[in-house]
Amino acid sequence: MIDYDVLIVDDDDDLRQALFEALADESFCVAAAHDGAEALSWLRAGNVPSIVLLDNTMPGVDGLAFRRAQLADARLANIPVVLMTAARPQSVPAELRCEPMLQKPVQLDHLINLVRTYMERRGAS
Amino acid sequence: MTSAFPHEAPDLSICENEPIHIPGAIQPHGVLLALDEDSFIIEMASTNTSDLLGRSHTAVIGQPLASLVDAASLQRLRTAAAMRPLRRANPVPVTIAQRDYHATLHRSDGLLVAELEPASSVDRLAATGDLAAVVDRLRTVRALDDLFTAMVDEIQALSGFDRVMIYRFHEDLHGEVIAEALRPGVGNFSYLGLHYPASDIPAQARRLYTLNWIRAIPDIAYRPCAVLPATNPRTSRPLDMSHAVLRSVSPVHLEYLANMTVQASMSISIVRDDKLWGLIACHHATPKTIPYPIRLACETLACTCSWMLDSLERMLHTARHARIADAKLLFVQRLSRGHGLQDALLRDAPNLLDIVDTTGVAVRFDGRWETAGTTPPGEALEALTPWLEQMDGSVLATDAVAEHHAAAHGWQEHGAGVLALCFGKKQRNYVVWFRPEWVHTVRWGGNRLQPVWQERPGARIAPRRSFAAWEETVSGHSQPWTPYDIEAARGLLEIAMGEEIERAAEIAKLNVDLATALRGRDEFISVASHELKTPIATLGIQLAAIGRMLDRSDEAVAPETLREKIALAKRQIDRLDILVGQLLDVSQLAEGRTRLAPSYIDLAVLCREVVERLNTGAGTGPRIALDAPRPVRGLWDPFRCEQVVANLLSNALKYSSGATVELHVDAIGAAARIRVIDRGVGVPPEAMTRIFERFERARPEDHIAGLGLGLWIVRQIVEQHQGSVDVESVVGQGSTFTVTLPRDVQGPPSNARDAPKEGPRHD
Numbered sequence: 001m002i003d004y005d006v007l008i009v010d011d012d013d014d015l016r017q018a019l020f021e022a023l024a025d026e027s028f029c030v031a032a033a034h035d036g037a038e039a040l041s042w043l044r045a046g047n048v049p050s051i052v053l054l055d056n057t058m059p060g061v062d063g064l065a066f067r068r069a070q071l072a073d074a075r076l077a078n079i080p081v082v083l084m085t086a087a088r089p090q091s092v093p094a095e096l097r098c099e100p101m102l103q104k105p106v107q108l109d110h111l112i113n114l115v116r117t118y119m120e121r122r123g124a125s
Numbered sequence: 126m127t128s129a130f131p132h133e134a135p136d137l138s139i140c141e142n143e144p145i146h147i148p149g150a151i152q153p154h155g156v157l158l159a160l161d162e163d164s165f166i167i168e169m170a171s172t173n174t175s176d177l178l179g180r181s182h183t184a185v186i187g188q189p190l191a192s193l194v195d196a197a198s199l200q201r202l203r204t205a206a207a208m209r210p211l212r213r214a215n216p217v218p219v220t221i222a223q224r225d226y227h228a229t230l231h232r233s234d235g236l237l238v239a240e241l242e243p244a245s246s247v248d249r250l251a252a253t254g255d256l257a258a259v260v261d262r263l264r265t266v267r268a269l270d271d272l273f274t275a276m277v278d279e280i281q282a283l284s285g286f287d288r289v290m291i292y293r294f295h296e297d298l299h300g301e302v303i304a305e306a307l308r309p310g311v312g313n314f315s316y317l318g319l320h321y322p323a324s325d326i327p328a329q330a331r332r333l334y335t336l337n338w339i340r341a342i343p344d345i346a347y348r349p350c351a352v353l354p355a356t357n358p359r360t361s362r363p364l365d366m367s368h369a370v371l372r373s374v375s376p377v378h379l380e381y382l383a384n385m386t387v388q389a390s391m392s393i394s395i396v397r398d399d400k401l402w403g404l405i406a407c408h409h410a411t412p413k414t415i416p417y418p419i420r421l422a423c424e425t426l427a428c429t430c431s432w433m434l435d436s437l438e439r440m441l442h443t444a445r446h447a448r449i450a451d452a453k454l455l456f457v458q459r460l461s462r463g464h465g466l467q468d469a470l471l472r473d474a475p476n477l478l479d480i481v482d483t484t485g486v487a488v489r490f491d492g493r494w495e496t497a498g499t500t501p502p503g504e505a506l507e508a509l510t511p512w513l514e515q516m517d518g519s520v521l522a523t524d525a526v527a528e529h530h531a532a533a534h535g536w537q538e539h540g541a542g543v544l545a546l547c548f549g550k551k552q553r554n555y556v557v558w559f560r561p562e563w564v565h566t567v568r569w570g571g572n573r574l575q576p577v578w579q580e581r582p583g584a585r586i587a588p589r590r591s592f593a594a595w596e597e598t599v600s601g602h603s604q605p606w607t608p609y610d611i612e613a614a615r616g617l618l619e620i621a622m623g624e625e626i627e628r629a630a631e632i633a634k635l636n637v638d639l640a641t642a643l644r645g646r647d648e649f650i651s652v653a654s655h656e657l658k659t660p661i662a663t664l665g666i667q668l669a670a671i672g673r674m675l676d677r678s679d680e681a682v683a684p685e686t687l688r689e690k691i692a693l694a695k696r697q698i699d700r701l702d703i704l705v706g707q708l709l710d711v712s713q714l715a716e717g718r719t720r721l722a723p724s725y726i727d728l729a730v731l732c733r734e735v736v737e738r739l740n741t742g743a744g745t746g747p748r749i750a751l752d753a754p755r756p757v758r759g760l761w762d763p764f765r766c767e768q769v770v771a772n773l774l775s776n777a778l779k780y781s782s783g784a785t786v787e788l789h790v791d792a793i794g795a796a797a798r799i800r801v802i803d804r805g806v807g808v809p810p811e812a813m814t815r816i817f818e819r820f821e822r823a824r825p826e827d828h829i830a831g832l833g834l835g836l837w838i839v840r841q842i843v844e845q846h847q848g849s850v851d852v853e854s855v856v857g858q859g860s861t862f863t864v865t866l867p868r869d870v871q872g873p874p875s876n877a878r879d880a881p882k883e884g885p886r887h888d
Contacts, residue, residue: 014693014700015663021690022670057655084662086655104655105662108669 001046006115008032009039009066010055010084019053019111026112036061040069043076051118053102053111056085056092064093080118145329147363150349151371152342154414155242157352158190159364162206162237165190165199169236169357169364171371173350177243179222182353190239195220205230206237216417218244227417231368235359240370245416256422259283263429269437273304276405276430280423281306284415286391286407290316293403298323298331300403311410319570325381326404334394335401337368339424341391344412345382349373382408389413391420393427397435405430442609449613452479456620466624467495470556477556480617481610485539485559491552491628500559501536508532513545513555520615521545522606524560534601537562542603546614548621552629556617558610560603569595645819652833656704660697667694707834710768711819714841721762721845728797728866729753731763732790735770739778749774753790757797759868765842766866770799772835773862777803780860792868796848799864808854817850839864 005028010016016032023030031047033039035058056063063083070076085092086104100114151157156177159169166189170182178185178193191199198219205214205228216227219241226241259279266272273291281289288311291304305317326334334340350373357364366372382390389409395402405427452475459469467488470477477486478498485498487506494506501509512530513521524542527533533540540559548554671690674682713719736751770788777786784804791798808816817840819833843850846866854860 012659012663014696015659015666018663018666018670018693022666022673025670025674086658087651104658105665108666108673 001048003029004031004047004049005029005051005119006031007039007042007047007049007052009034009036009052009058009063011035011058012055015055022108023112023115026115028115035059036063036066036069039066040076043070043079044073049079050122051115052079052081054081054083056083056087064095067095080121082114145375146333146365146367146372148349148366148373148375149355149363150351150373151240151366151369152344152347152373153350154343154347155240155371157369157371158185158239158241159233159236159352159357160190160239162232162235165203165237167193168359169352169354171350171352177241186353193221202228202230202239216421229370229417233365233368234357234362236357236364238364238369242370242417245414256283256425259426260429263433266433266437269434269441270304272430272433272437274306276426277304277306280405280407280426281308283422283426284391284407284419286389286409286413287311288316288408290406290408291395291403292321292406294401300326303403316570319568321570330375330378331401333367334392334404335396335399338394338396338427339370339391339420340372340374341370341415341420342374342379342382343389343414345379345388345390346412347373386410389415391415391423393424395427395431395434397431402431402434445609445613448475449480449616451475453616453620460620460624466490466621466628467493470621471495471497477558477617480613481544481558483544483558483560485561487555487557487559489553489555489557490549491554498559499539499561500557501533501539505532505536506557509543509557510553510555513547513557514553516545516547519547519618520611521547522611522614524605525602527601537601540603541601542606544606544610544614546617546621548618549625549629552625554621554625556614556621558614560606562600563602563604564598564600567597567599569597649819649833653704653708657701660700660704664694664697667697707838710838711834714838719765719845721765723760723762725758725760726763726766728757728759728761728766728799729755729790731766732770732788732799735767735774736788739771739774749778749786749788751788751790753788755791757790757792759797759866761797761846761866762842765845769839769842769864772839773799773801773864776835777801777805777860777862780805782806784859793865795868797866797868799866801862802859804859807856807858808852808860809856813852813854816852 006023008016008019008023008030009032010019011034013034016034020030020032031042031049033042037060039052039054040061054063054066061069063085067081070079070081083092083101084104084106085101088103092101102111151171151173153171153173153176156174157169157171158167158174160167166187167185168187170185172182174185175181180193185193190202194202198217198221201217202219205211205217208214211230211232215229217230217239219226219228219239221241225244227244229240229242231238259275262275262279263272266275277289277291280286285308287308289306290302292300293303294300300321300323302316302319305315307313307315352364356362382388385408387408387410389412391407393405395405405423407423455475456469460466464472467490470488471486476497477488478484483498485496485500487494487496487500489506489510494503496506500506509530509532522542522544523529526541526543527537533543538561541562542560544558544560546556548556667690671687671694674687674690710719732753733751736749740749774786774788781803782805787800787802789798789800789802817836819837840850843864843866848864848866850862850864852860852862
């Protein structure tokens with residue numbers, strides 16, 4: 001079991017790279033996956049992040065499919081997930097919604113604070 | 126259909142039930158004998174045999190006819206009885222005790238009935254000569270009014286009656302005198318135009334008149350002469366005299382005639398389609414004998430009148446029918462030339478006003494009213510719609526619309542009468558013809574002993590002078606609609622409905638198309654917003670990261686790191702540039718606002734430059750292999766061609782699953798050919814035409830980045846160059862996109878001077 005701080009799941013190479021480097025510069029322990037399938041297999045391999053930053057629209061296993069699979073799996077269900085979406089919050093299907101949801105483009109400062117909060121929560125429990 | 130005329134009087138129920146066909150008596154100007162057909166034995170006889178034949182009826186009943194008539198007459202009678210039809214044999218000349226008679230034969234209740242009327246020398250005068258002249262006159266008649274006038278004139282001249290009229294039955298069975306001829310010198314009171322209630326000629330009289338077409342009363346003051354025995358031994362009922370010439374008539378009728386100071390009368394039926402259309406009524410102020418030949422001539426004329434009525438009406442009907450058919454044809458032509466329905470029906474003559482004889486017409490179609498001629502105003506028309514909606518069937522006709530739709534009182538001068546055709550119930554599409562109010566006076570004649578006239582809406586009754594005529598002023602009604610009008614209106618239905626159905630189908634299709642387009646657009650908007658926001662997000666993160674880097678005072682910023690971050694940021698700007706450019710293109714290409722700026726270029730060079738650009742930016746992605754051994758020169762818009770190549774290549778790269786993408790450029794005859802080959806996921810057969818549509822993906826669930834516009838833009842540009850683009854693909858193996866562009870080169874390339882190498886414009 002390897003602990004991580006953040007898992008970034010997004011199919012856009014540039015955005016993934018930008019997020020990865022920006023968070024790494026803050027000394028977080030960061031991992032990245034380019035779609036839901038890769039993310040699921042990474043998680044099932046025993047890696048546990050404090051928070052997952054999840055993009056909605058990805059080829060293959062998209063945000064919705066990832067969420068379903070995650071919630072159905074007892075080992076993964078409790079991992080906190082933050083959804084990053086370009087769409088308006090109201091148009092996100094109910095089963096996909098998580099607290100909180102971030103609308104693209106996301107603010108880096110806000111993101112950093114969010115990661116810190118979830119790390120502290122995890123540390124506390 | 127409302128009637129302007131009073132109800133039948135309850136009072137005359139006696140008359141209605143009076144069995145006038147079995148009066149048990151005859152008028153005494155002739156003798157009635159009823160014979161057994163085989164033995165010619167007299168079984169029934171009128172009691173006036175003694176007056177006319179010299180033998181009392183008791184002496185005659187039970188005797189063979191041979192005992193009365195001479196052998197020759199008997200022979201003639203026997204021959205006549207054998208004739209088929211029997212009436213052809215009439216009249217049969219018969220001699221009894223040296224006096225000559227006309228015998229009229231008919232069969233009734235199993236007996237052969239012979240009615241004998243004294244012949245006079247007058248009869249010998251051949252009426253036939255006159256008849257020929259009359260027929261000649263009738264032959265030239267072309268209008269109904271002329272027919273009626275000719276008829277009464279000729280019958281008056283032939284018969285010598287004081288007054289001869291044509292009495293016509295209206296739909297509700299009341300009658301009107303529509304033609305009249307007076308014997309010269311008779312006085313000037315005219316019955317012309319008088320109306321008589323239906324009860325004046327009760328139902329059983331009308332029935333009889335349809336069976337037996339002529340009846341005469343030479344003297345209304347006659348004393349009825351009984352026919353004995355009172356009951357026919359064969360039937361135990363009185364003899365049915367429906368067909369008897371001498372039949373004694375109802376005392377009510379005699380009184381009626383007396384009230385009109387008529388002492389002798391004759392009437393002949395005008396029958397059309399087995400229905401009583403009217404009567405030729407003859408009146409005389411003093412008793413008058415009507416010899417048989419005259420009766421026959423008049424009856425013949427009346428028959429002629431029936432036939433001519435038929436053929437004249439048919440002629441008019443045919444002429445009218447042809448006019449309407451022509452108008453309908455023209456409507457169809459106008460419709461097929463693209464005129465709107467209301468335009469086609471209303472604008473120029475001939476129009477709907479030629480289909481039905483009116484002064485105004487309105488058409489409701491697609492929720493709007495359009496009119497021609499004089500009609501009620503717009504709001505009034507729309508207010509009419511709820512009433513029209515209640516229409517049962519396709520056609521509604523009333524000559525007094527205000528009785529059904531109170532608001533119509535306000536516009537009666539334009540349209541007291543309404544004829545409406547519904548050609549689209551759900552859409553509430555109507556054609557409405559209007560007839561103006563026809564205020565007129567109806568003069569009523571008739572039996573003074575009659576009933577109380579009930580007040581009806583629109584009627585004001587006042588007695589007129591001393592004669593038995595009442596004047597009724599009828600308002601709120603138009604001229605009534607004829608069955609022809611209704612038929613003409615109905616005939617329009619197929620045209621209007623055809624259009625209606627087509628229109629409905631069109632609208633349905635447009636709705637479907639609209640829904641599809643809206644869905645596509647909405648999907649596109651959500652895809653577009655995602656595609657645009659992602660590079661903006663990256664840009665934001667990158668700049669914020671750079672800012673934080675600079676703010677951290679604990680480490681020095683490595684220039685190389687900074688440069689890399691800035692490069693990533695700049696790449697997003699390029700991405701946005703392309704996306705926004707595509708959006709602008711789409712809007713311009715869709716509206717046809719782009720114009721090509723062709724110049725003489727080499728496609729091979731252009732492709733090389735595009736490939737270089739894409740290859741350097743790709744990083745670790747799949748690469749593009751270019752195969753362009755020879756120059757491919759032609760007249761094309763370089764900017765647009767670059768778009769085509771770039772879009773095809775980036776499309777291939779996206780779907781190539783990592784394998785190398787090939788770009789082949791060569792010339793095939795008079796055209797240039799560009800092929801982009803990838804070994805990617807491929808395009809399923811059902812999606813092959815769809816992918817060139819706007820906002821389309823081969824597999825929308827794939828969430829592949831991009832707006833889905835690339836291929837559509839390619840197609841638009843290629844088609845603007847008069848070229849074509851196709852795809853061949855196998856799912857799972859890859860696709861080949863082929864663009865063919867005609868060269869448009871003047872003169873063979875080898876003779877041309879080396880054309881300047883023109884690269885694509887960079888804005």
